[in-house]
Amino acid sequence: MADLGTAVEQCVRQHTRCLQPPCSDPGDLPDIELPRAKELSPIEARIRERHAIVHALLDQGHGIREIARELHMGGNTVRRSARAATPEELLGSRRQPRPSQLDPYKPYLDKRWVEGHTNAVHLHAELKELGYRGNYQTISNYLRPRRRRRIRVFGPAPPGLRQVTGWIMHHPDRLSESEGKRLAEVLTRCPELAAAHRLIRSFAEILSTRTGQHLKAWVVRARAEELPGVHSFAAGLEKDWDAVVQGLTSHWNSGPVEGRVNHIKMVKRQMFGRAKLPLLRKRGLLTAAR
Template sequence: MTWRTVQRFADAAAPEELFTGQWQNRPSVLDEYKTYLDERWNEGCTNAWKLWEEIAPLGYQGRYQRVRAYIRKKRTSPRPVTARPPSPRDVAGWILRRPESLTESEQIQLKNARAHCPELDALTRHVRSFATMLTERQGQHLPDWLDAVRQDDLLSLHTLAKGIDRDRDAVTAGLTLPWSSDVVEGHVNRIKMLKRQMFGRAGFDLLRKRVLLAG
């Protein structure tokens, strides 16, 4: 036992402070549903069996004992026990995906995150409204979207808005018209690939022949 370990044991004010290290914060199949359990606990439902029956239809496939242990910890711990906050990558994924594709547990976690962070709530609204413009070809709403973005203190979106303003007509057309440059971009990428394969040692004539034969 090292001196640091001895000192940590001596300085601990409660037994819970000793439970740190590699076994702490390990992923659990219950993690995704702890936000739901916390909400139900705050509503007054403290029956572990009932809570287990509620999260099973939501997709939880773990054992009842895990739910019971989590509820027991909430009941007996001198400190509030709550779910760990989701990672930035998870939250970004929930915002960028279609709302209807999120599981009920993911919807609850995103709702909880938005409730605790006004900036995140505003970002979610702007991202989803832009996605609606993009998928439903509603380019006429772009000026209103830009005005709404500028009303919130979101520096990254302000930078995006400035970039859109520099070529607003083209962006509006891209959000409105049914045509796209996908085919052209595909051909450009194919030509770049052929050029890289020759390691810059071939001239234009050979590159032209390869492009025509590959087509």
């Protein structure tokens, strides 16, 4: 079963994109309105925008670390925004913005914005014709707070590779309700993993019911799927076919022998290098006599 688990893990690794749940547009945050750009400096605009975004995500139940990771911000920065009830607490006693070359042209930009001209590149070209000597970035910074920003709502983290492998390998009855639901979502998004899940369940049935005569049909079905990991597992079965079929059919097996070997190895490890043959023999015989 260890080899089968490795084969399943290889299949899951090849389809890791299926583990990520799709984002749905209806879950987007509502548009965030910011104060008029002419009332704000670029720094103040960024602070207000950041405060609005952080509090919107906090209202949805996301944690500080999760928000920091998603927005590529420092944890302390997010905490300061979260603790501030209003943007003014973050702004404090900030000095007034310095005069800029754009100040005489701001009324013109306001007028053009109201008329529906929001492309900063085009507006920069228009201002240059009017005598503006500044750069494009100044115009872009002035207009940025006016734009509404839609924030992508990020859902829970996708399940891990080994987590999904464990779900597929376990019997459905041994999974919790949430695990079964998440596994079903993954299998719905990925037909290949759904096929792997069906093969695992049918192989487990052959193993538990000792119907080794059905193994040949199982191998045929496995090779019909586009699952290289399962193909490798099937090839391993075919290399020692008679022994595998016998092991899946007869109630006789080497389980007790393997158990004794593992027990002796454990005893040897417990003695921290002092397990010379005479002492190991005595301990082995004593435990076997129990």
